[in-house]
Amino acid sequence: MAELLRGIGVSPGSAAGPAYRMSPPPPPPEPAVVVDPDAEVERAVAALNTVAADLTRRAEGVAARAAADVLRAQAMMAQDPELSAAVVAEVRAGASAPVAVDRALAVHREAFLAAGGYLAERVTDLNDIRDRVVAACLGLPPPGIPDPGHPFVLIARDLAPADTAGLDPEQVLALVTEDGGPTSHTAILARAAGLPAVVRCPSAMAVADGVEVTVDGSTGQVAVGVNHDTVIATRVSEQRRRRRLATTRGPGQTADGHPVALYGNIGSAEDVDGELEGVGLFRTELLYLHRTDPPGRDEQVAAYAEVFTALPGRRVIVRTLDAGADKPLPFLTAGVEPNPALGVRGLRLARRRADVLHLQLGAIAQAARDTAAEVWVMAPMVATVAEAAWFAAACRDAGLPTAGAMVEVPAAALRARSLLSVVDFLSIGTNDLSQYTFAADRQCGDLADLLDPAQPALLELISGCAAAGAAAGKPVGVCGEAAADPRIAPVLVGLGVTSLSMAPRAVPEVREALAAHTLADCRRLAAEALWAAGAAPLTVP
Amino acid sequence: MPTRSVTVGATSGLHARPAALFVAAAAAQSVPVTIRTSDKPPVPARSLLSVLALGAKHGAEVTLEADGPTADAALDALATLLARDLDSDDESPDHG
Structure with a gap:
């Protein structure tokens, strides 16, 4: 039985598909006492590997060469032997895995900033890697707009202009936010892009990634855990609506x-x-x-x-x-x-x-x-x-x-x-x-x-x-x-x-x-x- | 120790895609290779973060260094790669 959430519909249209949440960046790593350095090294190395694998997988799913190159380069950075050596050394010196990752990448960030120009612009990539690896260390989902490799309904606490700049309209079926309002950036972006959207939808962030949902951007209803027939029926009626409007x-x-x-x-x-x-x-x-x-x-x-x-x-x-x-x-x-x-x-x-x-x-x-x-x-x-x-x-x-x-x-x-x-x-x-x-x-x-x-x-x-x-x-x-x-x-x-x-x-x-x-x-x-x-x-x- | 000095052929310098291709090739060698510019100390060629930080531009001279029985073959392969214009190189393994 599907669970019904209600928010404010701010951009008309309906959509159906798996929900994925946008996760905030992890909190800045705080120094913590490490009891078992071996386990901590393992945790740090596993996080680096997870992030590298995730970035490689995403690179393979991207058609545009420039975008794929950036992801591939990021994957190589996460796998950089110098980086992992530095992380391990930090842990051996007493740092927790997230702190070690933060410190090891900070060295490279300084070097990139000092070089200026092209490299200074790549600092964003390093910060992104840090956030991803720290999140992986803490068992949190990767921060930022999710990229499951197929179309999805994006769920977020709220969307800022910087977040929406990276939205791929081919991949995002609808927007659902817990916060925001009828005049928020989410609403304005959704209308401009023709995406169904619901804002002020309580508990939306509690929907697990991959669960099928339907979104009605007119009534503000979000049905969670719908069956396959409902997904198909929603898509068919939305296509019909779009065709009718186009005429x-x-x-x-x-x-x-x-x-x-x-x-x-x-x-x-x-x-x-x-x-x-x-x-x-x-x-x-x-x-x-x-x-x-x-x-x-x-x-x-x-x-x-x-x-x-x-x-x-x-x-x-x-x-x-x-x-x-x-x-x-x-x-x-x-x-x-x-x-x-x-x-x-x-x-x-x-x-x-x-x-x-x-x-x-x-x-x-x-x-x-x-x-x-x-x-x-x-x-x-x-x-x-x-x-x-x-x-x-x-x-x-x-x-x-x-x-x-x-x-x-x-x-x-x-x-x-x-x-x-x-x-x-x-x-x-x-x-x-x-x-x-x-x-x-x-x-x-x-x-x-x-x-x-x-x-x-x-x-x-x-x-x-x-x-x-x-x-x-x-x-x-x-x-x-x-x-x-x-x-x-x-x-x-x-x-x-x-x-x-x-x-x-x-x-x-x-x-x-x-x-x-x-x-x-x-x-x-x-x-x-x-x-x-x-x-x-x-x-x- | 065997060394090779080579001029960076990539139009955009040893950045982005050319740097990634070079690092991937260095990682595939059976001996560790270092790379340095005239003004910076040598760094491991299999570290993308370190290679990028060299900031070697198009036309800059870099020096590769390695030790071991296969050092010469490794250095030759990497020097040839560096001299090419990797920006316009469409025959890279991950393209096509």
Whole structure:
């Protein structure tokens, strides 16, 4: 009998397959008294051999030569006779096996760092070997993303951007995390990759490696220990669902033809899907990351023009640089802020370096002139009408006629009507608006229920913005993760939102959800959601 | 003691794949072989960690040294390998 775990479904779709857990790196080895040096030597040597064998096996399963070479080189390092001699010598001198491994590899790490260049970059490989061998000494599973050599459901406590960078979408069937929330990195990554995902799933890490599970990224249900028939049935129905979604086309609209623009959230031209109606959020941070100075005008013009060229005649809403808080930039975010989420971030950076914003607006305007997209710009983290007015004036001076404000701060939502007297449109960033409305950190998994986009207080702020937009005859869109949630999309439309912007892969699911409801249905769902006592579970028929 | 001096032929230097191929070949010899650069003391050729730490670049001169009845044959085999451009070498045993 399968055991049922319940979490929050954050990326729709189902998957079935064996579960494998991502293990954290082992704790730093602590000195311990060694009673039996011979047994300790044996333990250390066995751990080195296990890791070498595991790395060799993985190298054989990798098709790409470069990746296989790295794994093979790592296996040779774990088997290095000098390393094992040093480890044995450390144990004989009284160290425990994990401490001996740590010390022996530290010598090589120093040598690699001293050599610099290519070798300094290989220090990551040495640290990985150390973590693996120490884990093997302690009888723990190998740290990092598991690699069983076949497709699997990845279970983790939580996933950081660094972890997800190494995810192979061919191998990972679905993501299940114990922590995280609807706006966590796991959710955002899963939607971008089209992977079913469940977060806040208690006891998920207790599922043994290799046990067959099914994951429903809509309902948040994870069935553990399912039989083979269930696995097959789940896969067949998921394939059918994907085929059906692949056939949906065209602009977003409700069942009775009320148009709702479905836009993509992108970071660069790479993310542009030719089918997109437009782009509702072009994040420009990518250009600015890992640099000590802002990118020059020509470089910016080229990057923006690349995106605009891919979307001729379509709307592209560019968000100006949104640094600070979780995205610090050395040339802008000087000094340590005690509470960066409430600090100088988004448009507030212009208080310090207005030149960076003026340069960016000039580059966007140039790229817009050179191409055929309909370019709008919007500022992140607007809190007051004065800020919005200043931004709109800066845009018009730069030659950008359509300027908007993002609504991420409750203060902005409460003043939506006044904001729309100085800007041309609003775009609601529900991730930050949730965080600031509920005083709940986006990364704090324990507060995930407060960050549920179905929370009535959030919906009420959205409702106020949409009403202000309707009164002014100006568009009000949503570009946070809520827009990608097929449960919430009809509610947002019912509240009066005119466009939804999301990871391009999420568009078909949302298009289908809207097509299943008339505008009257959406308004009824919205009214129910606004009157709900809490984040009521909403289901899409 | 028999020695061979040879110029590193691999384009990327004695790094990554070329280093791994060289170390694997050294480990297959029946005598222990050492390798050194002009500025670093000799290290065991069968230790990848030590060979990498030499940081020998393309065109650098390295010296191999071994002792024992099969030392000359071992040194010849390894010197030939080192002189080749192992980066563009597609006939290595683990490829194809």
